[in-house]
Amino acid sequence: MPLWPVYTGTRTPHDGIDELPPPPPWRAFDGGPALALPAEADDAFAGSPDRAHRAETYRATEETVQLVNAALYLRRPLLVTGPPGTGKSSLAYAVARELRLGPVLRWNITSRSTLHDGLYQYDPLSRLYAARRVLSTAGRSSRAGAGRTGNEGVENHLRLGPLGTALLPHTRPRTLLIDEIDKSDLDLPNDLLNVLEEGQYEIPELVRAARDTPVAQVLADGTDARVPVERGRVRCRAFPFVVLTSNGEREFPPAFLRRCVTLRLRQPDDEQLAGIVRAHLGEPDEQARRLIERFLSRVGGGDLATDQLLNAIYLARASDLGAESLDELAERLMPYLGLGPQTDVF
Structure with missing residues (x-):
């Protein structure tokens, strides 16, 4: 029988995430090649004693436990609203610690944040400078090839963002904290809809380079490790545990709310x-x-x-x-x- 609840709120780490039942047919994803969680998954808070303390001391209510599990079972984002200081962002760290989901990927939202920022960052200028250096070296040395070398490759000038990293085809879900989504531009919640619904995205720069480089090795968020991206397309395997926090400063579109499990935190008694x-x-x-x-x-x-x-x-x-x-x-x-x-x- 499937395990309920997977997240218990008892603050004791365990491997209950492996007991999740298969996702609903409309939330099943098959991305690949399959990736294991980062090597530091068992020590997700190394070097971050403040985050470790918040995860260890978080006190979940019964309602919180139930709705976190609903989001995990349904493979849906969890929208957490409430006044400042009620533990919205700490919840993400507490769940990641208890379920051993590795380091939390965090995307802090401002009024200037765009979907592109969360998916990946590409620096065309650094690639241009690198290509010029290659051409200059080729002109001075007969041994230098005219093809793609060193830092000339697109993947060397591109890094996945927190959302883009969370949607990699990990065998276990990653935890993604999208903090203060209510501070975003009006278009961002709608822009997130398709990516979170489909569990996938494309990197046009890598799609164009796929003829010469069908598998690119790209830096992931929060690490110096590289991950394979085939033909510029990323599709998740285990849908990430996505926590979106809001201080209630704005209303969200009905289509966005329908795709989230909503948890309202209140001031404690x-x-x-x-x-x-x-x-x-x-x-x-x-x-x-x-x-x-x-x-x-x-x-x-x-x-x-x-x-x-x-x-x-x-x-x-x-x-x-x-x-x-x-x-x-x-x-x-x-x-x-x-x-x-x-x-x-x-």
């Missing part, structure tokens, strides 16, 4: 906040509980996020200020201090 504090900083003491109460009394206005509470509690424990001074300092810090730009720690 007092019991959940105590659990979050416990996971990050240990058992809440009297001072921490007082700060939690103050946080809850003000969070309804939308001006506070969970990471601000954690910062105030950490500072209270790390300093030797008296209770009155601590209260005053926390009051000053909570409206403004976060862990960093758009950081989730839930």
Whole structure:
């Protein structure tokens, strides 16, 4: 029998992803040649202690567990919405850690982001300079061939982006975090529809070069390793676990929403906040509980996020200020201090 849930939210790594049932017939993909996950899959957070901490301490609700599994079973993107600080981006790292899906591929969206940016980057100028160097060398040396050599090849001036890498034909799904999709240009969600629906894309520069180079070795995102791309076409094998996050700053097209599993995260209550504090900083003491109460009394206005509470509690424990001074300092810090730009720690 298939395993449900595959993602349990227990924060214990396992190989349950191998127990996923076959995809629905309309979401089956057959890309190749098959690629294994990166060699660092078992140590996905090496060199990133901040991301490792977020993955290890993430506390998933029952609704989160159910909808993550729905996205995994249906091979659909997961659209996660909610206020800042509720753990939208941390969820991607937590799932990748528990299911051993390797390093998370992250695409941070701005108003200037385009679909092309996510798929691949090609530098025609560097190729032109390389071709000139080859011609110059050929003119000085009779041993130099007039054909394609060294850096003259297209693939040496092209690197896959996070979306393009996630859609490679891996035998296990990669995790792709498309962060703050609501900050994108109005056209990007619609542009993503076809790629995420079909699970494939083309690289025109490699398609044109396929006569001379049917299999190009291309750099993948986040690594110096090269992967084979046949005739300029990439098609996934295991559909990636795609997490799109949104702070709710805009509406999305109905066609885009129909193709996503949607999860709405809410501000945690007092019991959940105590659990979050416990996971990050240990058992809440009297001072921490007082700060939690103050946080809850003000969070309804939308001006506070969970990471601000954690910062105030950490500072209270790390300093030797008296209770009155601590209260005053926390009051000053909570409206403004976060862990960093758009950081989730839930």
